[in-house]
Amino acid sequence: MNALDLLFDRHSTPAKHLCAPPPDDTQLDIMLxxxxxxxxxxxxxxxxxxxxREPALPALGELWATAYASxxxxxxxxxxxxxxEKIQRAPLLIGIISHLSENHPxxxxxxxxxxxxxAAGHILLAAQALGYGAIWLSGESCRDRHVSHALGLSENEHLLGFINTGSIKGNPPLRTRQDPWPYTREWMG
Ligand SMILES: Cc1cc2nc3c(=O)[nH]c(=O)nc-3n(C[C@H](O)[C@H](O)[C@H](O)COP(=O)(O)O)c2cc1C
Known part of the structure; x- marks a missing residue:
């Protein structure tokens, strides 16, 4: 696939349009x-x-439900x-975690x-290039420190959401893209 075609066509697939089978281990390796x-x-x-992914998705669902309820x-x-249910819609989730070097000079x-x-954007592009749908989703539970600890994150790590990915079902809507020039200016010195 032409790289520019992929960039111009890059789009998210809503989670309700994602289904099994997810990318296999070889494809996941490519995405990473x-x-x-x-x-x-x-x-x-x-x-x-x-x-x-399965069989851990129901446990993540419980974690999300418990954190929300508390x-x-x-x-x-x-x-x-x-x-x-929401956190379990896609068959494969890739948590995006920042691992910060604090006070770096x-x-x-x-x-x-x-x-x-x-890096997360590259994963989205690779998923699409491999023929899968993907969308980056977050939500308040991602910023809940109880959730972070349950997922094994350390103090310098933050969960920035999950890339939800899987095969595509139905006909997901496509967004039209805007012209870049209204958002661009040139500094003339
Ligand atoms: C860090 C991050 C978190 C996001 N979290 C959500 C979310 O929780 N819910 C949502 O509807 N969209 C979320 N989005 C937006 C979607 O990933 C997606 O970009 C949006 O639906 C527009 O689709 P497009 O990527 O095809 O332009 C998030 C995007 C980013 C970058």
């Missing part, structure tokens, strides 16, 4: 290797990835159940987060 070429100031490798003790059971934490975001 694509992430490793993200620009990375001082080669800090500020990203970590967390794979979640943040919202008066929530209707339907809302808690929705949290349990040359690379502020913002730059490290940006590198992680580009």
């Amino acid at each position: 290797r694509a992430a490793m070429s993200a620009p990375d100031h001082a080669a800090l490798v500020p990203w970590r990835f967390l794979i979640v 943040r919202h003790p008066h929530a209707e059971p339907e809302l808690v159940q929705r949290q349990r 040359r690379v502020p934490e913002l730059e490290q987060h940006l590198a992680v975001a580009v």
